[in-house]
Amino acid sequence: MSSGRKKNKELASENFPEEKRRRHQGTSDTGEASTSKKQPKPKRTEKHLKELIERKSVAEIVKVFRDQINRRMKNDKMADMEAVILVVKMMMAKNASHYLPEVLGALKQVNTQWPVRSDIDALKQKLQEIESSYKNKVLTMMGRSRDYLI
Known part of the structure; x- marks a missing residue:
């Protein structure tokens, strides 16, 4: 056993005083969650979307929405693939x-039935609305910024 493992085991043992035992990362002395952890990056707000809509043409806005949809779908496919790989490794x-064909068949059925x-x-629906309005030349600059915020 390496000295690092001995030290970790020693720090976690019940014989050590409370203040010397290693605490979970992100918690304070009282056991409450620490607020000093790095916070997740904020998502786009309405202000950012208004700026995007005011600066870009309809075709560029459609491209941005289409890229968002494709990126989210790609991320979902990646997450699904990681889950399948985990299941296969565990099996x-x-x-x-020998149960693998049944399990993979069930996963395929779930993927095809779930919406x-x-x-x-919602993004796809907004995109279709924008494209149809653009094709009908009904969409104006003011209408874009007011009606099509996510």
Whole structure:
């Protein structure tokens, strides 16, 4: 056993005083969550979207929305693939690979029956509205900024 492991085991043992035991990262002495952790990056706000709409043409806005949809769908596919790989690895580790065709068939059935995520569906609907308004030449600069905020 390496000295690092001994030290970690020693710090976590019940014999050590409370103040010397290693605390979970991100918690204070009272056990409350720390606020000094790095916060997630804020999503686009309405202000950013208004600026985007005011600066870009309709075709560019459609491209931005289409890129967002494609990126979200790609991320979902990546997450699904990671989950499938995890399931396959676990089955191989448990010597249950003979059940693999049944499990993968069930996963495929789930993917085909479940609808698209609601946020992606809403983006697609907005995109279709913008494209149809643009084709009908009904969309004006003022209408864009007022009607098509996400």
